[in-house]
Amino acid sequence: MMWSVVILLAAAFSVESYTVHDHERLAHGRQLKIFLSKNAEKLEFTPADDPSKTFLYWEKGRLRMSKGRVSGTGSDRRWYIDKVTYEDQGTYIQRDFWNKEISTFKVAVTPRHNYVKCVAGESLYISLEGIDLADASLSFSGEAANVTLVRDGARMSQDLVDYWDRVQTHSMNIEIRNVNFSDQGHYILRNRRDRVVSVTRMDLTDHHEYTGGNPLMALLLLLGIPAGICCCCRKKIFKKKANTAATLQTLPSTGPVGPSPPYSGPGQPGAVRLHLSFLSVCLHISDSTS
Known part of the structure; x- marks a missing residue:
């Protein structure tokens, strides 16, 4: 019995000391997500460019973090970086209380x-x-030209006749206005270390293709359905009215032909006949429309 307990304890310690190794390749600007173990007390980072350094990114109990953010609680905790850059390449290590x-x-x-x-x-x-504008450089390569549009956040397009006042820099993107056929090609974005961040190929098209999930198409469909229903109902109503008119024209005349009878009061026999005749016509119209 004692040996069984020792074997179980040894197995438990061996499982607890096992280190999980994993890796992932992410495109620049994508989100990095790391699931934190329930036993994790801290998360350290060793950059690939400088393995001699180690940074503490997260520690249990600390509200402020040097980088990233944490969501969830217990065994569902996750540590995020919204947009990874080359500076985020490296090894992320989770450590326990000891x-x-x-x-x-x-x-x-x-x-x-x-x-x-x-x-x-x-x-x-x-x-x-995910990089800062001051670190960004953008070049264009196409059939029309091979030029640098932005260097270290500053516009170089003002010196180019074809791009004068068409390139605008913003905190989150670089805008090329009023594109034309000469702008077709590849736009290469680099950081301050001249690493390629992204390659964007742009082609011209006659019109944008809207898919079924497009909100505009959904709105048009939503507006078109009531219109179709109203159109069908309108045709049915006009058809019923036409049938009713035809029925009224074919109804036999029950009274003498001649001038209308004089008005009679509610208690007089003429008024009773008039009400009964009107009620009969209404009932006939109701039966024909149903």
Whole structure:
């Protein structure tokens, strides 16, 4: 019995000391998500560019973090970086209360590839994919030209006749206004270290193709359904009215032909005959419409 307990304890310690190794390749600007173990007390990061350094990104009980954010509680805790950059390449290590390594997660970042179709006259937007504008450089390569439009956040297009006042820089993207056939090609975004962040290919199209899930198409469909229903109901109403008119024309005359009888009061026999005749016609019309 004693040996069984020892074997079980040894197995438990061996499982607890097992380190989970995992890795992931993410396109630049994508979200990084790491599930935190329920036994994790801290998350450390060792950058791939400088393995000699280690940064503490998260520690249990601390409200402020040097990088990233945490959501969830208990065994459903997750640590996020909304947009990864090359600086986020490296190894993420989770440690328990005794500073023992629980898991390692290696992240590699690759350039992001985009394909965009624009209608002539529209604006093309190149996302900065998580880098600062001051670190961004954008070049264009196409049949018409091979030029640098932005360097370290500053516009170089003002020196280019074809791009003068058409390139605008924003905090989240770079805009090329009023695109035309000469703007078709590849737009390459680089960071300050001259690493390729993204490659965007732009082609012109006559019109945008809207899918079934497009909100505009859904709105048009929603507006078209009541219109169709009203149209059908209108046809049925007109048909019933036409049948009713035809029925009234074919009804036999029950009274003498001649001038209308003089008005009679409610208690007089003429008024009773008039009410009964009107009631009969109404009942006949109701039967014909139903």
